[in-house]
Amino acid sequence: MPLGALRPSPLVEQATDRLRAQITAGHWPVGGKLPGETTLARELGVGRSTVREALRALAGAGLVRPRHGAGVFVIATEPVEDWPTRLRRAAVTDVYEVRIGVEVQAARLAAHRRTPEDVEALRAALEGHRTAAAGDDAGFVDADIALHAAVVAAARNPVLTGLFAEFVPVLREGLVTLLDLTRLRETDPGTGDDTHAALVRAIADGDADRAATVLLGELEGTLRLLRAGE
Template sequence: MSTSSSPLGPLRPSPLVEQAAERLRARIAAGHWEVGGKLPGETTLARELGVGRSTVREALRALAGAGLVQPRQGAGVFVLATEPTPDWPTRLRRAAVTDVYEVRMAVEVQAARLAARRRTPEDVAAMEAALEGRRAAAALDDLAFVDADIAFHAAVVAGAHNPVLDDLFAEFTPVLRRGLVDLLALTGLRAQDPNTADAEHLALVRAITAGDAERAADVVRGELEDPFATG
């Protein structure tokens, strides 16, 4: 691959940073600069793109955030990859439901354990309200029931008082929602029991209320290990 830089051509007036980043991204994807190779300096790139150095700097920062380049102090900017590294939400959207479910197990088991240790009266009230909401949704369609089920588990995670766990569960939610709706449609699980797994959800609330961390963790583990149980 050639490391020489041919003129990239002037850009349209706006938005310059986005256009500069896209032009450089296309060059990197085409192999104009090899992985491990050094990009031309900001002054050279700015001249070829017809923009200021500050615009080039912002464009390179965007490419670094995508995992395409890496600035090295005193050495310049080097190519790391020809394709961007997918961000976390994108990776989750592409992930298999089974893979997400395995991680969900780790998140929710620990969240239940922590909720039993840290729950407040307000947390317990929120879980109880969510449990009633789940029961009410049993009379509705699968989508409404899944949403109510997820809301219940979100209330349990919130009881752990760990914002990282909250964020992880929120990121999982779209994938879980699709997977649970598909599961119910394929299995017809709610045909015989519209409020499937209610006893397990009640047991979880009771364990958390009682402050029994290991019981709470065991209840969640038992639920999630059963592929035919919703929740």
């Protein structure tokens, strides 16, 4: 099946899309070798540099792999999703299950590693959470996430901090939806304040077990609500 010449612009994107479509359709099977750059450039009606950039994009998507001196070979027919994309497509309950593991460990580490500055940041975040109780659901969720982010930051582990940051967009959307569905804040505008205050105290006191227990109870309670709303 001939590839067909491309329209003038944007050539790299068009070339990438055209080649990806051919790979996905099985025109070049997994393990098969793509035609050389010169052949592809001629069939697509573009320069070799455009083909080269398109092949780099396909390699980045996990579809092809160049072998030095041998050519470019197909290694998959579907692109590999990156971690943020997988998270965006995941159910919020699945993300929450992982969040529990990340944050409970973070709370334990925070109790051991917190500095006076961390404790000050936690108390400020708690006050921000209380202030946000007078606002709308979205602002309240943002304040809640900021408090939890302060806990994770106090763990002094950049991997945990990075993981939590990746979770935030999915968590925020799920929690705003949860509050809208359950109307929890109609009777308790500052819902969760006692738990959050206990968590901050436990970390400030250096009590890792109590911090972990408090946070586990809070997150598991929210997870039950999320599951009930599915």
